[in-house]
Amino acid sequence: MTPSNGPVGAGRAVPRTPAERRPTAPAGEGVATRRRATVHPGAWWLWAISLGTAATRTTNPLLLALLVAVSAYVVATHRSAAPWARSYSAFARLALAVLLIRLVFAVALGSPIPGTHVLLTLPEIPLPHWAQGIRLGGEVTAEALVFAAYDGLKLATLLICVGAANALASPSRLLKSLPGALYETGVAVVVALTFAPHLIADVQRLRAARRLRGRPDRGIRGLLQVGLPVLEGALERSVALAAAMEARGYGRGADVPATVRRTTAALTLGGLLGVCAGTYGLLTAEGGGYGAPLLLAGVLAALAGLRLGGRRSLRTRYRPDPWGLRAWLVTGSGAAVAGLLTLASARAPEALHPGVVPLTAPALPLWPAASVLLALLPAFVVPREHP
């Protein structure tokens, strides 16, 4: 260093606090948007999946609406401001689309539900004899529509529950809780998951660039012409990321003796085979005897293989999400809802599956509804991430 630039260097040696000085990033800046998550992401996923399971137990629109409302309330109070948390509205839209498609199909293709309340009659298109059993057009009955709506609502609720899980805990954080042997695979999966959004952004950018060349920026031809450059770009980015990961030590492994490696492979493979055979045994009629023990043995062997495989990985965890009391409460509330609704569908099937022939107004069964409200527990026991 030349002597004269010492003072300049020294003057610059203390960085300013640039974060505060440059509020340039879009959306939700200024405040620290996500404190360290207070609940294990797995707990949120279990909670949401339990709600989904509960939704499959009933077609009562009031109960389903209650489930949606409960999940929406928890999401609204507990989601973070991170980009992936916005996926909830995307899932909600998808759910609405599913519901509408189900209704359109019921109208256009008819329905096996016998009904007497004819709402309208569409012109029926005669189909050749080999397409018997399929009907295009014809009478649209209120019963068929209501049945389709109930059915669609069930699917939509399921989708919304998955959306809630996505919004409350990003799937990539969930993947981080994988056992050591699977971690590297998990990272690869996460990276692959980001491929699609990047691809969409690229397509948008290049279609915009077409406009600059004086070509129409809409239409299918435009999409085809940017296809190759987009793929090239995505590939280049993947290679750059792979290089960066490699340079940061991705895939560093400890040396393990050959015997351990072989045992790991044998245990994992054998375990998976056992799981397959056991499942087959359970599902077929005559395999009832050996199915369950084989499945159990397979699972145990695979777990042992994973555990042993973890020895090859040097990797440590930075601030692993703890599974604490709150996680138990969140999971427990979800499980309770699923369990109680399953019980209710066995005890009072007519309340959970309101009849459509004859048409009746669905009633709100009291104690199943109360048990759905149990799923609100996380809204009170988990501190809000951003008030």
Added chain:
Amino acid sequence: MIRFEKVSVTYDGAPEPTVRDVDFEVPEGELVLLVGPSGVGKSTVLGAVSGLVPHFTGGTLGGRVTVAGRDTRVHKPRELADVVGTVGQDPLAHFVTDTVEDELAYGMESLGLAPEVMRRRVEETLDLLGLAGLRDRPIATLSGGQRQRVAIGSVLTPHPRVLVLDEPTSALDPAAAEEVLAVLQRLVHDLGTTVLMAEHRLERVVHYADRVVLLPSPGAPPVTGTPSDVMSVSPVHPPVVALGRLAGWNPLPLTVRDARRRAGDLRERLAPAAGGRAAGARGVPPLVGRSREQGRTGAAAPGERLRATPLPATGGTGRLFKRRAKSAPEPRPAHIAGAHDLTVRRAHVTALHHITLTVSPGETIALMGRNGAGKSTLLNTFVGLLEPTTGTVTVGGRTPHRTRPRDLIRHVGLVPQEPRDLLYADTVATECAAADQDAGAPPGTCRTLLDRLLAGIADGTHPRDLSEGQCLALALAVVLTARPPLLLLDEPTRGLDYAAKARLVTALRELAADGHAIVLATHDVELAAEIAHRVVLLAEGEVIADGPTAEIVVSSPSFAPQVTKILAPQQWLTVSQVQEALG
């Protein structure tokens, strides 16, 4: 710490080695700058340090590279990860996780450090890089400078003894670049980290370097020495060095401060030419219709400007026109493009806020401001890629987003930040033919333009194999084929070396002299000083200053070019102006 011994690298399929006889050593704790024109193999040399060359890229490495005693031939990049931290040109391609804190921890997790060590180092690094307020932020929401700092932080946490950086400040605005450089300086001073970095923007970095390694031309052996020694022979050098060479200062000053202390006699020699006070933007070719400057500047610099362009009549009408323009804000025919009270909102963020701006034929405007200030948004609005939320935009009397692309390219052309986006074809020849067809121009128009901008690009080359400068020239030729009177350039000097930049400056000046209006969004203050008649400063989507280049940049500490800082209070902008004045 890093030792290159007779290193040569030949990529597969290449007839010649990319670099040859590279032989130098970087001692521990030094900041070494790798300089040279585009395409001399700087990235290859950097890659060889981390072992990515040749383990990841393929090719043949001759000689030997050792880092902290480890030979890169037998150590894979992942096995060097604990001694070398590498940040590539694009920080976004570097991130594996999605939040700042996880990203900082990722490298340490790979190395298997104990959880409590990781926790401590993450906290230390957050403080060191001034990232504490951003720890939980998703990386996608960070600004360019913040991303670069996170990228550096993410390789710092494993405490590497060597840091390798490829163009860490090229994509950043001046203030963000200083943030990053301050951090590097601190690492070198406080932690004794060895830093090897390549950078085109020498005016930003050269005075931080302890030593400079110059790769003068492809395949030539490197020249190593102190910054001032190497700069005296280097084909690439910042304006302060050019001024020093011109004035014959020895030893060569590298900082504005050193140069100022030596500049007393130069200022005296320049005083007559400067008219004692202000020289204005005399290096910038005269503007045909001077209306804008004279209307705006009033009494500040225009004494000199008027001398340079003695057009009192137009000046008078210009002033008159300006006044009318203020009372009746509709863009007049004399203005080929304008925005009036323009607001653009995207995803609940106001990107532009009540912008009013007009562009006259033959005028060159530099849009400046920090990353995310709305420069690109404004340019995109002019070509109809974005719709105004409120307010109006007109180009050649048309509303861009309602004009068919085929017609619009005859009125306005934009070279985007990534010029490669404009190129689809497999070869330069088909690209040019397609451009002729798109624009309805006679065949060969684009090729002729390209040869005029930059000769020697072979017809059969794939656009992807072009250097940054060649790529920009091709994109510019493609856009100019439709002869748009308004030309927009977004960040045109990113990744360009000084030679390519000089060629760009010449080309843009000629275009302006032909009557093209040019608007360029840039962080490059030296470029703005060279060619812009007028500078518009944006901050948070608002115009905060609009006026002649000399007036705006002189008054701003971060946007003033080096020559201005050295020769203040005289208002010189570029070395070529000074050279002209000295005769």
